[in-house]
Amino acid sequence: MRKAIVIGGSSGIGEALVRKLAERGWRVAAVARRIGPTSELKREFPDSVLPYQHDVRCYDEIPELFQLITRDLEGLDLFVYCAGVMPTVGPREYSFEKDREIAEVNFVGAMAWLDQAAIRFDGVGHGSIVAIGSVAGDRGRAAQPAYNAGKAGLATFMEALRNRLARKGVNVVTIKPGPVRTPMTEGLDLPGAMPVDKAADKSWRRSTRPASTISARYTG
Amino acid sequence: MSLLPPERIERVCGFGMASCADGYVVRPASVDELEEAVREAVRAHRKIVLRGAGRSYGDAAIGAERVVIECTRMNRILSWDPDAGLLEAEAGVTIEQMWRHCLPDGFWPPVVSGTMFPTLAGALAMNIHGKNSFAAGVLGEHAEWIDVWFPASGLQRLTPEDELFSEVIGSAGLLGTILRACIRMKRVPSGDLRVRPTLCGNWDEQFDAFRKFESDADYMVSWIDCFAKGRSFGRGLFHAAWYETDESAKRDSLQPAHQDLPSSILGVVPKSLVWHGLRALNNRSDMRLLNAAKHHSARLPGGKEYRQSLVAFSFLLDYVPNWRMAYAPHGFIQYQSFVPKLRAAEIFAQQIEMQQERKLEAFLGVLKRHRPDRFLFSHGVDGYSLALDLKITPHNRDRIFQLAHEMNDLVLSAGGRFYLAKDSTLRPQDFRASIGPQSLAKYRRLKDTLDPDHLLTSSLAQRLEID
């Protein structure tokens, strides 16, 4: 049985990914602040889903939690960082508070988790690391400066991990979705947005393809 | 729960590479360091897997997310008394270290496996047998004492008079950690053997050869061509060997330099590269040819006796470093079953027929003669064992396991046994049936007393539900 961790498994793409993996016989740890939705997943897949409550900004918890989860899973084949926030930002709004949350959840917390995954996979010489970036990281646009920057930082960090770990037999994959219909984008006018299931499916397929050590970009 | 150093994590595999698990590996160099590793595991709420040189084929020395205590660095020879032939050594001393140390004084390990890389503790934990199994039994019969560290009670020295001695030896590292042992080495007249090959055309000739030589040979082993059918069914090449008593052999042959394996095969190909060639051949049709070629080439010397060093005879497989890589990336399993002599010919023939019907023939088959012993998890029977190397691929894996389960049923129906060092396929009920419910109940009582928190485990122990 293969094993995965999904950070941000309580909603949207992450939740769909947890479900997809569980349906395919994986054992999956679903990590997020809200325990309600992940417990619901556990009810749905009692033998496969393990819920953990955690805020990715509590950086100090991460090394121990990572070890606890891998112990409970009895191994690890796939690590997915899917946690992210995208608060609404007005066209003339410069809010450090919002920018900081974006940076901490989308980028700093990502590094804290990805470092743990990297240490482990470097040691064992197998496994896949996936981060959900975004096409929004390719350019700085007027609407979302911090979100753009955070996703750009994440993609560059992943590129560097890929350069370190590919030769060890580890896949390092950045998925860059275009608009996807999830709670994050609820209320936004997004014609042609991709259904969440499809986004999860694409992410999953990319993550387990051995040669996919490149950034995978897709839009609706 | 405390944290383990994350960079300790490693992929740890059985020798056959078909079972692997990631674990936190610690390599203590002393008993103090070993005890600290145990305390650290307890603080981190982790169970422990003991590991030697990792030469068990299956999952006996691996465990997912466990603390893996690898004893290879506790490798000092503590004392050697050539008058009494007694060797005291730490857990991680290898069979190779043992013979190198003692052979110049005219001694050889009383029991060796087909490779010289296993550790003393790993060999005792599995209670290994050699090609002299019919005469010398298992390694545990040649131990004067063992020092064992039990999770419940700490250090204890056990001698053959203690009941625990025969319960701990052979229990696959699940009752206590063997720290040191004293082995009665075998006095040998020289470092050479007189080897006599016999070409056997079928099963009957195989067993006739064993019966003919068992009263006086020092070693016996036979190779079986698992592809041969019809009149040649069960054909192969049998070897009997005797310690060479010819005085002219003695002095030089006891020197390690005389024993050392040549570094190239046919004088040309460096042996470190040979596995690449083997790998190219490692499929069913080439293996069929290779087995046939081996059979026919053996006809040439006409069954003449020859002289061979103890090392070359005993550790033939060590000639080709990394030979197992020929089975990469999915590996192989070894299936060895032990069947009482009256039923052995019939059961082994059925096993090979089943393989041939399913086109899942073993690439290598090895037949040996054994005798019973008093150890709790004994694999010894008054009979024979057949060891089969079966290649694993993603496509045949399920079918190989199905085949193994059906072969298990045959073995059990004949009152046979299995050997944990080689096992990958036993189910809990198979193991229970082979050692018997009484022995299993006794083991469970011992486990609860000696290791009450069930700290010592392995993937094998989990699979057989004896963890």
Ligand SMILES: Cc1cc2nc3c(=O)[nH]c(=O)nc-3n(C[C@H](O)[C@H](O)[C@H](O)COP(=O)(O)OP(=O)(O)OC[C@H]3O[C@@H](n4cnc5c(N)ncnc54)[C@H](O)[C@@H]3O)c2cc1C
């Ligand atoms: C090519 C080849 C040929 C072989 N031929 C033979 C043969 O002819 N006859 C035969 O009997 N076997 C044979 N074997 C099997 C081998 O001898 C055994 O598996 C042996 O136990 C390997 O020793 P190890 O040091 O590698 O131990 P490992 O395989 O690492 O461990 C073996 C067991 O010992 C336990 N253990 C390790 N250290 C300790 C300790 N300090 N205290 C308590 N338990 C411990 C482990 O938990 C495990 O259960 C062969 C293996 C190979 C690869």
Ligand SMILES: NC(=O)c1ccc[n+]([C@@H]2O[C@H](COP(=O)([O-])OP(=O)(O)OC[C@H]3O[C@@H](n4cnc5c(N)ncnc54)[C@H](OP(=O)(O)O)[C@@H]3O)[C@@H](O)[C@H]2O)c1
């Ligand atoms: N939707 C899109 O159009 C789109 C497009 C491109 C990329 N993406 C990216 O895809 C990822 C998933 O987005 P989504 O659309 O599925 O959004 P979503 O439905 O809002 O899900 C976000 C997930 O992140 C988790 N999360 C947020 N803050 C967290 C924190 N502090 N600690 C732990 N977990 C936290 C949430 O869990 P809790 O709230 O329970 O903590 C939730 O599980 C994000 O990285 C997003 O940037 C989305």
